[in-house]
Amino acid sequence: MVEARRVIAVTGAGGALGAAVSRRLAGEPGTELVLSDVSAPSLEATVSSLPERGAPVETVLADVSDFAQVEAVVSSAVERYGRLDVLVSNAGVISPNGRIHNLATEDWERAFRINVLGAVNGIRAAVAVMRPQGSGSIVLTASVAGLTAWSHAAPYCATKAAVIQLAKVAAVEYARDGIRVNCVCPGTFLSGIHAALPPEAIEAMAGRHPLGLGSADDLVGAYSYLAGDASRWTTGSALVVDGGYSAP
Numbered sequence: 001m002v003e004a005r006r007v008i009a010v011t012g013a014g015g016a017l018g019a020a021v022s023r024r025l026a027g028e029p030g031t032e033l034v035l036s037d038v039s040a041p042s043l044e045a046t047v048s049s050l051p052e053r054g055a056p057v058e059t060v061l062a063d064v065s066d067f068a069q070v071e072a073v074v075s076s077a078v079e080r081y082g083r084l085d086v087l088v089s090n091a092g093v094i095s096p097n098g099r100i101h102n103l104a105t106e107d108w109e110r111a112f113r114i115n116v117l118g119a120v121n122g123i124r125a126a127v128a129v130m131r132p133q134g135s136g137s138i139v140l141t142a143s144v145a146g147l148t149a150w151s152h153a154a155p156y157c158a159t160k161a162a163v164i165q166l167a168k169v170a171a172v173e174y175a176r177d178g179i180r181v182n183c184v185c186p187g188t189f190l191s192g193i194h195a196a197l198p199p200e201a202i203e204a205m206a207g208r209h210p211l212g213l214g215s216a217d218d219l220v221g222a223y224s225y226l227a228g229d230a231s232r233w234t235t236g237s238a239l240v241v242d243g244g245y246s247a248p
């Protein structure tokens with residue numbers, strides 16, 4: 001039997017979650033990968049952590065806030081593999097700790113440019129290829145921060161809420177083109193974005209997750225599900241994987 005091929009592009013692939021998702025998808029049969037990040041050393045670290053006999057991999061350095069660079073990620077999938085079946089738009093940044101009136105315009109702009117415009121750019125670039133194919137799955141990384149209110153993190157919360165709504169609107173707009181759009185809302189797992197946080201803050205976050213803090217590997221099943229055929233009747237969903245954080 002000929003194995004079904006599936007071409008998957010992942011942005012933010014150099015980070016904790018992007019690397020874990022890439023490793024998981026690289027191990028799934030028939031997968032061909034394009035991994036992208038703005039940081040070359042992080043991207044290299046992810047590539048060297050992939051399973052030895054896993055998927056073929058192309059890498060592209062790209063800043064998701066720049067549409068032309070995201071287009072180049074998608075073009076690289078088409079040039080090397082001939083198509084794009086799945087886009088995991090995962091790159092994201094946290095905003096500085098501060099109340100709304102204390103944050104600078106640049107803090108808001110950076111969060112919106114990377115978290116929201118980055119996802120918009122991913123959708124625009126991906127649908128240009130997926131619409132003519134008549135199929136595709138787009139998975140955006142949102143956050144429970146887009147569903148619950150975190151004091152001192154307004155830009156992050158507002159941008160992640162926007163990502164959830166963007167997934168829903170895109171799902172409705174592209175369903176007739178055979179394209180599904182969903183997002184994952186992770187709770188807190190330790191990664192580079194927490195590098196500046198003091199241990200007390202991390203402990204406090206852990207206490208608010210009934211199952212404790214997660215790891216990036218606790219999230220990969222959600223991405224595998226939304227990328228694959230098992231979720232063929234799922235679109236516009238915000239899949240919460242948060243150790244119970246948002247349950248109370």
Ligand SMILES: NC(=O)c1ccc[n+]([C@@H]2O[C@H](COP(=O)([O-])OP(=O)(O)OC[C@H]3O[C@@H](n4cnc5c(N)ncnc54)[C@H](O)[C@@H]3O)[C@@H](O)[C@H]2O)c1
Nearest residue numbers: 012014015016017038063064091092143188189191192193
């Ligand atoms: N860590 C958490 O607790 C948590 C919880 C919910 C959601 N998230 C989301 O998960 C995603 C991945 O975050 P992570 O926790 O793995 O953090 P991370 O910092 O380890 O990874 C983020 C990656 O995105 C890349 N990146 C940053 N700006 C970029 C840009 N402009 N263009 C391209 N790449 C860029 C970084 O280089 C990095 O490799 C983000 O969208 C984040 O908001 C994280």
